Amino acid sequence: MTAPILALRGVNKSFGPIDVLHDITLEVKPGEVLCLLGDNGAGKSTLIKIMSGVHQPSSGVIEMDGQPVSFPTPRVAAEAGISTVHQFGGTFPLMSIGRSFFVGVEPTKGWGPFRVYDRKRANAIAVKAVQDMGITRITDGDRLVGGLSGGERQSLAIARAVHFGARVLILDEPTAALGVKQATHVLRIVNEAKRRGLAVIFITHQVMHAMAVGDHFAVLIRGAVAADFKKGEKTREEITDLMAGGASMASLEAEIEGYMASHNGHPPPPAA
Amino acid sequence: MSSTSLGGLLRRPEAGAALGLIAVLIFFAFFGGVTFLKPAGMASWLNVAANLGVIAIPLGLLMIAGELDISVGAMVPFGAMTVAVVSGHYDMPIWLGVAMALSFGVIVGLVNGILVVKTAVPSLIVTLGSLFAVQGVVLGLTVLITKSTSVALSVEGPAKAMFGDFLFGGQLQVMALWWLGLTALYIFFVHFSPFGNWIFAMGGDKVSARNAGIPTDRLTIILFVLSATSAAFVGMSQAILYNSAQVAGGQSFIFNAIISVVVGGVLLTGGFGSVVGIFFGTITFAIVTQGIYYTDFDRNWSSLIIGVLLLGAVLMNNTFRKMALSATTKKKGAKA
Amino acid sequence: MAFLKSMAKALATTALVAAGSAAMAADIAVVGGSNDDAFWNIIKKGIDDATPAVEANGGTVTYLRLVNYDNFAPDVVQLIRTAISMEVDGLVIPNWVPEAEDPAIKDAMAAGIKVILMNAGGADKATELGAINYVGSDEYVAGVAGGEYFAGAGQKNVLCINTLPGTANIEARCKGVIDGVTGKGGKGAQLPLPSTSFGDATAVAEAIKAELLKDETIDGVITISAGDADSAAIAVEQAGKTGATKLGSFDMNQAGLDRIKAGTQAFAIDQQPYLQSYLAVSLLASSIDFGTDLPVFPVLTGPGIVDASNIDATLAGVKLGAR
Numbered sequence: 001m002t003a004p005i006l007a008l009r010g011v012n013k014s015f016g017p018i019d020v021l022h023d024i025t026l027e028v029k030p031g032e033v034l035c036l037l038g039d040n041g042a043g044k045s046t047l048i049k050i051m052s053g054v055h056q057p058s059s060g061v062i063e064m065d066g067q068p069v070s071f072p073t074p075r076v077a078a079e080a081g082i083s084t085v086h087q088f089g090g091t092f093p094l095m096s097i098g099r100s101f102f103v104g105v106e107p108t109k110g111w112g113p114f115r116v117y118d119r120k121r122a123n124a125i126a127v128k129a130v131q132d133m134g135i136t137r138i139t140d141g142d143r144l145v146g147g148l149s150g151g152e153r154q155s156l157a158i159a160r161a162v163h164f165g166a167r168v169l170i171l172d173e174p175t176a177a178l179g180v181k182q183a184t185h186v187l188r189i190v191n192e193a194k195r196r197g198l199a200v201i202f203i204t205h206q207v208m209h210a211m212a213v214g215d216h217f218a219v220l221i222r223g224a225v226a227a228d229f230k231k232g233e234k235t236r237e238e239i240t241d242l243m244a245g246g247a248s249m250a251s252l253e254a255e256i257e258g259y260m261a262s263h264n265g266h267p268p269p270p271a272a
Numbered sequence: 273m274s275s276t277s278l279g280g281l282l283r284r285p286e287a288g289a290a291l292g293l294i295a296v297l298i299f300f301a302f303f304g305g306v307t308f309l310k311p312a313g314m315a316s317w318l319n320v321a322a323n324l325g326v327i328a329i330p331l332g333l334l335m336i337a338g339e340l341d342i343s344v345g346a347m348v349p350f351g352a353m354t355v356a357v358v359s360g361h362y363d364m365p366i367w368l369g370v371a372m373a374l375s376f377g378v379i380v381g382l383v384n385g386i387l388v389v390k391t392a393v394p395s396l397i398v399t400l401g402s403l404f405a406v407q408g409v410v411l412g413l414t415v416l417i418t419k420s421t422s423v424a425l426s427v428e429g430p431a432k433a434m435f436g437d438f439l440f441g442g443q444l445q446v447m448a449l450w451w452l453g454l455t456a457l458y459i460f461f462v463h464f465s466p467f468g469n470w471i472f473a474m475g476g477d478k479v480s481a482r483n484a485g486i487p488t489d490r491l492t493i494i495l496f497v498l499s500a501t502s503a504a505f506v507g508m509s510q511a512i513l514y515n516s517a518q519v520a521g522g523q524s525f526i527f528n529a530i531i532s533v534v535v536g537g538v539l540l541t542g543g544f545g546s547v548v549g550i551f552f553g554t555i556t557f558a559i560v561t562q563g564i565y566y567t568d569f570d571r572n573w574s575s576l577i578i579g580v581l582l583l584g585a586v587l588m589n590n591t592f593r594k595m596a597l598s599a600t601t602k603k604k605g606a607k608a
Numbered sequence: 609m610a611f612l613k614s615m616a617k618a619l620a621t622t623a624l625v626a627a628g629s630a631a632m633a634a635d636i637a638v639v640g641g642s643n644d645d646a647f648w649n650i651i652k653k654g655i656d657d658a659t660p661a662v663e664a665n666g667g668t669v670t671y672l673r674l675v676n677y678d679n680f681a682p683d684v685v686q687l688i689r690t691a692i693s694m695e696v697d698g699l700v701i702p703n704w705v706p707e708a709e710d711p712a713i714k715d716a717m718a719a720g721i722k723v724i725l726m727n728a729g730g731a732d733k734a735t736e737l738g739a740i741n742y743v744g745s746d747e748y749v750a751g752v753a754g755g756e757y758f759a760g761a762g763q764k765n766v767l768c769i770n771t772l773p774g775t776a777n778i779e780a781r782c783k784g785v786i787d788g789v790t791g792k793g794g795k796g797a798q799l800p801l802p803s804t805s806f807g808d809a810t811a812v813a814e815a816i817k818a819e820l821l822k823d824e825t826i827d828g829v830i831t832i833s834a835g836d837a838d839s840a841a842i843a844v845e846q847a848g849k850t851g852a853t854k855l856g857s858f859d860m861n862q863a864g865l866d867r868i869k870a871g872t873q874a875f876a877i878d879q880q881p882y883l884q885s886y887l888a889v890s891l892l893a894s895s896i897d898f899g900t901d902l903p904v905f906p907v908l909t910g911p912g913i914v915d916a917s918n919i920d921a922t923l924a925g926v927k928l929g930a931r
Contacts, residue, residue, distance in 0.1 A: 074483045075483070075485060078483070078485075092472070092473060092476040092477060092480070092543065093476070093543075094472070094476055094539070094543045094544040095469075095472055095473070095476060095543075099469050099472070102469075103469060103470075103473045103480075103481065103484045103486070104470070104473070104481070104484030104485040104486050105484070105485070106466035106469050108465075108466055113465075114460075114465070115465060115466065116464045116465060117464055117465060117466050117468070117469060144596055147596075147598060307818075307821055307822055310821075312817070312821055312846075312847075313818070313821070315814075316814040316815075316817060316818050317814070319810050319813075319814055320808070320810050320811050320814055323808070323810045324808075411643060415643070415649060419927075419928070419929030420646060420649065420650075420861070420862065420926070420929055421643075421645065421646040421649050422646045422834060422835060422861035422862060422863065423862065424861070424862040424863035424866055425863075426866075438846070443846060445810070510809050510810065513809075513842065514809050514813070514838045514839060514841075514842055514863075515838060515841075515863050515866075516835070516838045516861065516862070516863035518646070518807075518835045518861075519646070520645060520807065520835075521806075521807030521808070521809070521835065522807050522808075523806070523807050524803070524804055524805065524806050524807045524808050524811075525807075525808065527804070528804055528808070561802070561804050561805065561811065562811070562814055562815065562818065565799075565814075565815050565818035565819055565822070566818055566822060571799060571800045571801075572773070572800055574800070574801075574802040575802040575803065575804075578802060578804060
């Protein structure tokens with residue numbers, strides 16, 4: 001029975017009079033992928049921001065390794081081993097792979113104000129890190145990140161997080177803007193991260209992707225955890241229904257069917 | 273691995289600027305003839321490039337970092353007038369005038385930087401405000417103290433040799449040495465030291481940069497101080513060289529420096545560029561604007577020729593940058 | 609009854625006198641260029657020195673100045689209209705851009721405002737518009753004086769450096785120089801510099817140097833502003849032509865006067881801006897208050913050539929901000 005690396009217990013968040021998150025209780029264990037599902041506006045991005053130190057919870061506790069912690073700034077969260085990879089940002093498209101990998105913590109030779117950035121070493125480490133994660137097409141650390149495909153850029157960002165010792169990897173909609181093939185690359189990397197013992201929190205609204213990698217699922221609806229289940233406990237349709245607020249979708253479908261039947265399949269006439 | 277190949281060279285941010293420079297050099301060597309290529313001719317554009325370059329590089333770094341400083345247009349006359357009033361009108365030692373001119377540069381740079389960092393006002397607006405404020409101060413104080421808008425200055429000795437004279441009694445201003453030395457320093461700090469990477473990160477994505485632990489505020493303020501002080505330095509040196517300072521003037525540096533920076537391959541939106549590129553861009557601009565006088569083209573068409581050549585240079589840069597971004601590695605065996 | 613009648617008479621007379629003095633007070637608006645221009649600063653001193661006399665007679669003087677020259681013609685017209693809306697009695701206006709300004713000046717006159725042209729416009733324009741006079745210099749005449757000075761000194765090929773190409777009065781300066789020198793058997797040409805060099809002393813200096821190197825026969829250089837002469841002096845030196853090539857400038861500054869005293873500059877053409885504004889304001893106020901009319905038409909304040917022969921007196925005036 002491994003202890004969870006990261007746990008949220010009864011976390012609430014309000015911005016002024018607006019309550020965004022209600023009583024969130026979640027946990028994620030090392031080597032496990034928690035998929036956070038939810039439609040737009042469910043509160044997923046606020047939840048990520050709380051976990052990564054951008055916001056503080058209005059009430060409730062965050063625990064790491066069983067101990068209560070607080071993350072007053074993103075820096076503190078990062079130092080504790082929580083790494084966030086966003087959908088579009090953080091990889092500096094106009095920089096080379098090596099430089100982008102080591103932003104802020106560039107390897108250097110020499111000392112004092114005249115330290116020199118060690119380009120060769122940075123490139124070598126960055127390329128190796130990415131290749132170890134399974135992307136073999138990247139071989140030249142001087143290439144610009146913007147020349148990589150979307151999937152390769154996500155992979156680079158994840159490889160970087162892993163390399164710098166992330167213990168919890170939060171992936172914010174990593175596959176949303178990718179085609180099928182590229183999304184598969186990313187999912188493969190997620191599995192590799194899982195294999196190495198990281199805890200992964202995978203935020204998405206694409207059920208298929210979630211089911212490919214997830215061990216544990218939580219569905220967020222309007223700021224609260226509407227469902228919490230393990231892999232295999234629910235089917236794809238059930239999950240989609242949950243996310244889309246299934247009931248209203250079903251009633252809309254019924255309405256359309258009824259209308260089409262009574263009007264012989266013709267669209268309504270234009271308003272007079 | 274591939275940065276030594278031709279493809280790798282062409283993908284560097286300096287590539288477009290270097291080719292642009294060679295092209296205009298050939299153009300004016302052809303149309304300007306022997307006089308353009310003699311030392312006096314080369315000195316013409318080197319002198320203009322040197323004064324512009326000292327300002328263009330920190331301005332370019334600010335642009336790479338995602339900011340803009342247009343107050344340099346007022347800092348040039350501010351530096352000039354300070355040294356002229358202190359050491360000319362009041363006849364104080366020249367070193368006091370030099371120290372004051374540079375100090376005012378630092379102060380205005382600090383004000384610019386702190387305002388940009390502490391308020392949410394875009395740097396264009398902040399430096400627009402300081403542009404007018406400094407212009408007003410220069411005019412008001414100069415007229416109050418000297419009752420005129422032009423102040424004479426006469427400098428002898430080491431100060432003249434260091435800041436405002438011609439090398440070895442020849443054609444090249446000593447500013448050219450300052451420019452080359454400063455460029456070398458900038459190249460080191462921007463391209464070989466980790467600090468430079470931070471500037472690119474700030475321009476690419478400031479929030480991510482800050483999250484990666486980069487002290488963006490401190491770096492921004494340092495860059496604004498460099499920019500304002502460089503402009504004051506150029507103004508001060510010109511006053512020493514030309515023996516006088518005017519209240520008006522210096523505006524053209526804003527536009528000319530930005531042109532040099534853009535011709536040098538820096539993106540207006542930030543995050544991309546190089547000091548060597550800015551260096552080449554400055555020289556290209558200087559050659560284009562000064563080379564005309566060695567040719568037989570009707571001078572009334574000067575502005576048109578300048579515009580066309582600069583547009584060509586910028587388009588070339590765009591093409592090279594697209595090439596750099598779209599270069600893909602060769603596929604090895606089956607697709608990954 | 610008689611008492612009331614004399615009371616009424618007294619009241620009426622007082623009212624008339626009061627109305628009369630109000631009618632005689634000259635409220636004058638002066639339109640001028642921006643104050644960071646050395647030239648317009650001297651104009652301002654002329655205005656300031658003439659103002660006490662105007663105020664002593666119950667009038668006022670308002671200086672409407674252009675902030676910058678970026679949107680020149682429309683801004684000037686706007687200032688004229690501002691003066692009209694202020695319901696002034698008199699307007700002192702330079703006629704820089706006739707096509708744009710004339711309609712506005714005519715409107716001012718139609719509104720009953722007396723107009724005097726200053727600094728730009730000329731005698732013919734003043735007659736055409738119905739202004740009471742033109743006080744200023746004639747750019748062309750000043751240029752001719754400059755050109756003839758070069759010729760008189762034995763120079764044969766003069767280059768006029770124009771850092772503001774396209775402005776009518778500046779073009780007239782260079783044209784005057786060229787005509788003046790060719791009239792005496794020499795040759796002259798204009799060098800127009802593009803806006804990228806404006807305000808950059810090195811760019812101007814290097815351009816002049818290049819021209820001097822290209823054409824060895826140039827032995828006279830004249831600049832349209834005093835600041836440009838500082839650059840030209842260095843250019844002449846760099847081209848190795850000091851002594852052989854004589855330098856002149858339109859308008860003057862301290863450094864230029866120092867050069868004239870030291871012998872490295874031959875002359876400066878002074879349009880004596882202090883006199884322009886001082887006389888324009890005084891003549892206008894006097895015409896409004898007392899109906900005077902000066903038969904001297906136009907009143908030319910320049911060209912006043914400053915060279916080695918009168919440099920000391922001029923230097924004294926510069927110290928007081930009047931030259």
